[in-house]
Amino acid sequence: MRPVVSIIVPIFNRLHYLRAAVESVFAQTFPDWELILADDGSDCETIAYLHQLQQQQPRVKLLRLSHCGNVAAVRNAGLREASGEYIAFLDTDDLWAPAKLETQIASLRASSDRKWSYTGFRMVDASLNPLPRSPQFNAADGWIIDALMNAQTTIAQSSVVVRRDFFDEVGPYDESMRWCSDYELEARFALRGAADCIDQPLVMVRRHTEHCCDDVSACQDVVQALKKIRRHATGAHTQAILRKRLAIASAFLARSQAVHGFKLSALATVLGSPHYSWRYSRWWLTAAEASMRALAPISLQNVLRRARYALRLRHL
Numbered sequence: 001m002r003p004v005v006s007i008i009v010p011i012f013n014r015l016h017y018l019r020a021a022v023e024s025v026f027a028q029t030f031p032d033w034e035l036i037l038a039d040d041g042s043d044c045e046t047i048a049y050l051h052q053l054q055q056q057q058p059r060v061k062l063l064r065l066s067h068c069g070n071v072a073a074v075r076n077a078g079l080r081e082a083s084g085e086y087i088a089f090l091d092t093d094d095l096w097a098p099a100k101l102e103t104q105i106a107s108l109r110a111s112s113d114r115k116w117s118y119t120g121f122r123m124v125d126a127s128l129n130p131l132p133r134s135p136q137f138n139a140a141d142g143w144i145i146d147a148l149m150n151a152q153t154t155i156a157q158s159s160v161v162v163r164r165d166f167f168d169e170v171g172p173y174d175e176s177m178r179w180c181s182d183y184e185l186e187a188r189f190a191l192r193g194a195a196d197c198i199d200q201p202l203v204m205v206r207r208h209t210e211h212c213c214d215d216v217s218a219c220q221d222v223v224q225a226l227k228k229i230r231r232h233a234t235g236a237h238t239q240a241i242l243r244k245r246l247a248i249a250s251a252f253l254a255r256s257q258a259v260h261g262f263k264l265s266a267l268a269t270v271l272g273s274p275h276y277s278w279r280y281s282r283w284w285l286t287a288a289e290a291s292m293r294a295l296a297p298i299s300l301q302n303v304l305r306r307a308r309y310a311l312r313l314r315h316l
Contacts, residue, residue, distance in 0.1 A: 003059070004032040005101060005161070006084030009092060010074040012040040012067070014210065015049055017093040017126075022053065024095040030102035033088075035060045038078035041067025072173035072181035079172060087162050089182075093206040094158040095128075100202040104161045107196050114196035115166035116189050119159040122201045126208035134207075139199035145190040145233070149241045157182040159203045166193060174228065180221035187229045191238075216260055219253035247277035251286035258293035266294040 007025060011018060025035055037050055037060065047064075054062040063081055065074060079087065086105065090096065104117045123134030140153035147153045170188045173181040189195070226246040233239055250273040258266035270287045277283040 003034040003084045004105065005030070005034070005086045005088050006079075006082030006164075007033055007035045007088045007090055008038060008075055008078040008082065009035065009090050010038050010040065010071050010078065011042055011046065011050070011092055012069075012074075013042045013046050014092050015042075015046045017206065018046070019049070020095055021090055021092050024098075025090065026057075027098045028096065028101045029099050030105055033059065033101065034082075034084060036063060036078045036081050037061065038063045038065065038074045038081075040065050040069070040071075040074045070175055070178065072175045072177060075181075076172045076175065079167070082164070085164055087164055087167050089160050090158050093208065093210075094156070095204045095206075096158070097200075097202040097204075100159075101161070103198055103200065103202065104196075107198060108161065108163070111196055113194060115193045116160065116162040117196040117198060118155045118161075118186075119198040119202040120200050121156040121159055121203040121205050124204050124206055126206060126210075128204060128206070131207060137199075137201070139197045140195070141197040142194045143190070144195045144197070145187065145238055146241055148187060148190050149229070149238065149245055153197075155183075155186045156203050156205050157186075158205065160186065160189075162189065177221050177224055179218050180225040183222075184225040184228055187225070188232055191229075191232050214260075215256045216253070216262065219249065219256045222249045223253050243276050244280055247273065247280045247283040248286070250277060251283045251290065254290035255286055255293070258290045263294040266290050 009021065022035070025033070035057070037053070039047065039050060039062065042050070050062050054060045061081060063078060065077055068074070075089070086108070088101065100119065104119065108114055108117050120137040120139065123131045125131055135154060138153050140147040144153060148155065166189075170192050171185060173185055175181070177184060223246065226242060226249055230239065230242045230246065233242055250269055254266045254269040254273075257263075257269060270291055273283070273287070277287070
């Protein structure tokens with residue numbers, strides 16, 4: 001019999017977090033789900049745990065894949081196995097509150113015009129202690145694309161539930177992006193349908209030292225995602241927001257490339273972005289800094305760095 005919800009969990013090791021994530025699924029007050037564990041070539045200990053789950057729990061499907069290191073591809077593989085009316089996502093280091101699925105499914109069923117949902121979240125450390133400087137969640141309901149692009153609201157991937165037919169219409173994940181495929185897909189959701197926002201912290205999102213993402217790759221993915229989102233957006237106001245976001249993201253990419261020694265790449269990024277960036281003073285300032293780092297001798301960079309530091313001290 002077809003389950004109401006298919007839960008997709010992309011896995012690569014991190015068994016010490018995975019167990020708690022899976023337990024939070026089994027603790028759900030909403031019972032009609034299947035759990036698809038899409039494993040990206042984990043180690044023997046993790047595989048043994050996954051096999052044990054599959055043997056003990058009839059609602060668990062184990063999908064073993066050759067390691068690719070591409071979470072978007074792993075999620076897409078899990079989605080191809082999903083049979084539920086709704087799709088939910090859970091990362092191995094995050095946890096759900098017990099009423100998470102029940103609350104979202106009930107709300108979506110009560111609002112026929114809403115085909116996807118997200119919730120509030122709490123940022124925690126590896127031991128589930130609240131982070132003292134975590135960002136404040138700001139709820140946005142309905143057509144949220146402008147709020148999302150302006151960073152007035154934030155969507156945690158593990159909070160999303162979407163109708164399968166709507167996902168098939170909008171998806172899948174873009175496998176060309178290593179870090180920001182979830183952000184780009186959520187923007188496509190926001191462009192194509194009104195969001196049902198549950199303003200409750202029903203997800204705990206961990207931040208820990210095992211996150212592996214270098215600055216240059218992350219900035220490149222953000223720029224790529226924004227360019228793709230611009231191609232889907234139609235409204236003039238949304239396009240203006242995206243143009244500004246892309247300008248600032250491109251400048252930060254150039255600066256990151258210069259800081260990490262990729263000088264020619266930094267200059268290429270600066271020279272390739274003025275046609276959409278020239279309106280924004282922040283782009284000029286950051287692009288100038290990136291160009292200076294790429295072109296100026298190290299000795300001059302050190303002098304300028306010391307001068308900036310001295311100016312900051314004067315204003316303390």
